Amino acid sequence: MSFHPVVRNPRSRHRAIAVSAMRSASITLGRPRLRVPLSRTASLGILPSRSFLSYSVNNRVKSDPAGRGGAEMGVYVVTGSASGMGAAVVEKLRSAGNTVIGVDLRSADVVADLSTATGRRAAIDGVLAASGGTLDGAVLAAGLGPAPGADRPALIVEVNYFGVVDLLEGWHDALASAERAKVVVFSSNSTTTMPAVPGRAIRAMLAGDSGKAVKATRLFGKNAPAMAYGASKIAVSRWVRRQAVTARWAGAGIRLNAIAPGAILTPLLERQLATPDEAKAIRSFPVPIGGFGVPSQLAEWVVFMLSDAADFLCGSVVFVDGGSDAWFRADDWPRAVPAVRIRGYLARMKEFAARA
Numbered sequence: 103m104s105f106h107p108v109v110r111n112p113r114s115r116h117r118a119i120a121v122s123a124m125r126s127a128s129i130t131l132g133r134p135r136l137r138v139p140l141s142r143t144a145s146l147g148i149l150p151s152r153s154f155l156s157y158s159v160n161n162r163v164k165s166d167p168a169g170r171g172g173a174e175m176g177v178y179v180v181t182g183s184a185s186g187m188g189a190a191v192v193e194k195l196r197s198a199g200n201t202v203i204g205v206d207l208r209s210a211d212v213v214a215d216l217s218t219a220t221g222r223r224a225a226i227d228g229v230l231a232a233s234g235g236t237l238d239g240a241v242l243a244a245g246l247g248p249a250p251g252a253d254r255p256a257l258i259v260e261v262n263y264f265g266v267v268d269l270l271e272g273w274h275d276a277l278a279s280a281e282r283a284k285v286v287v288f289s290s291n292s293t294t295t296m297p298a299v300p301g302r303a304i305r306a307m308l309a310g311d312s313g314k315a316v317k318a319t320r321l322f323g324k325n326a327p328a329m330a331y332g333a334s335k336i337a338v339s340r341w342v343r344r345q346a347v348t349a350r351w352a353g354a355g356i357r358l359n360a361i362a363p364g365a366i367l368t369p370l371l372e373r374q375l376a377t378p379d380e381a382k383a384i385r386s387f388p389v390p391i392g393g394f395g396v397p398s399q400l401a402e403w404v405v406f407m408l409s410d411a412a413d414f415l416c417g418s419v420v421f422v423d424g425g426s427d428a429w430f431r432a433d434d435w436p437r438a439v440p441a442v443r444i445r446g447y448l449a450r451m452k453e454f455a456a457r458a
């Protein structure tokens with residue numbers, strides 16, 4: 103009997119180094135493919151958080167992060183890993199045997215403040231070092247809700263939009279290296295149920311101008327944080343849909359999708375419920391199914407969106423919101439391409455044909 107632990111992508115020098123550093127190995131027989139999970143821990147001097155490094159290397163690409171059916175495991179990064187839905191995703195992925203690199207302000211493998219460019223750079227580098235250069239998937243759950251405070255709109259823009267886009271750009275090559283990587287970005291059903299969100303703020307974020315985006319929310323006074331929140335989630339969803347279909351992302355085998363939760367009972371929502379005015383507004387908001395969602399339900403959706411079942415999912419925003427979006431927007435989408443936009447539609451057809 104012989105076995106060769108094949109590095110998922112032999113071009114990945116980091117992964118090759120990781121493999122050579124393995125201390126122990128175990129072999130599972132009895133499946134058509136020989137499975138060789140190997141792991142080790144080591145300390146990472148560059149990280150300010152607890153020392154950690156855990157590799158899980160297989161002889162083929164992973165196929166089922168939920169761990170059903172003994173499929174191979176992967177390496178995932180989850181931002182916002184210390185609380186709420188991010189923590190629930192980490193728990194599900196780890197309990198199925200995957201290696202997870204958590205990123206958060208505290209209690210994480212990579213401690214980084216995503217509200218600053220320096221913090222985002224540290225998160226990118228820390229995760230690349232910890233993963234050995236290949237990521238099977240990324241879950242971007244770090245986010246801030248609309249709380250009062252003059253600096254809140256800026257923090258929301260920085261964390262909810264740039265804390266997703268900058269990180270994914272920084273991890274692009276590591277995701278491409280896995281060949282069938284999946285990305286799940288946390289959007290929100292605020293994208294379709296919050297009225298009068300300023301388009302100028304959305305456009306500014308997509309153009310990379312955080313200052314202009316924050317300025318566009320200021321005229322809303324005490325509602326500025328709510329508007330910044332809605333705008334950040336629309337902008338990040340649009341970024342996902344625009345990028346998902348490009349040669350750079352889809353062409354590299356990376357599936358980019360978003361999940362849009364409704365009200366989910368996490369510390370974020372609990373903080374909002376602690377303010378009487380906000381609690382009243384939240385509890386009176388239409389949820390046809392009733393009540394609130396719970397983090398573990400959403401985590402199941404995310405793990406599903408990271409699995410092989412999502413291989414054909416690209417540029418989708420999956421609403422899991424108890425029916426609020428359908429309540430307000432049932433007839434707004436799906437919607438046929440309007441006749442006035444046929445020229446643009448045909449131009450996109452041509453553009454796609456020219457790509458091939």
Ligand code: NAD
Binds near residue numbers: 208242290291363370
């Ligand atoms: P949560 O507050 O429980 O968790 C969010 C995590 O993000 C926290 O661990 C926090 O420390 C981290 N975070 C915040 N600012 C950060 C920063 N500057 N740097 C690094 N990490 C930072 O929230 P949650 O409810 O689990 O939310 C997860 C995602 O889902 C968020 O993007 C949120 O906007 C979105 N969402 C939540 C709800 C809801 O009702 N809970 C609804 C729709 C969308």
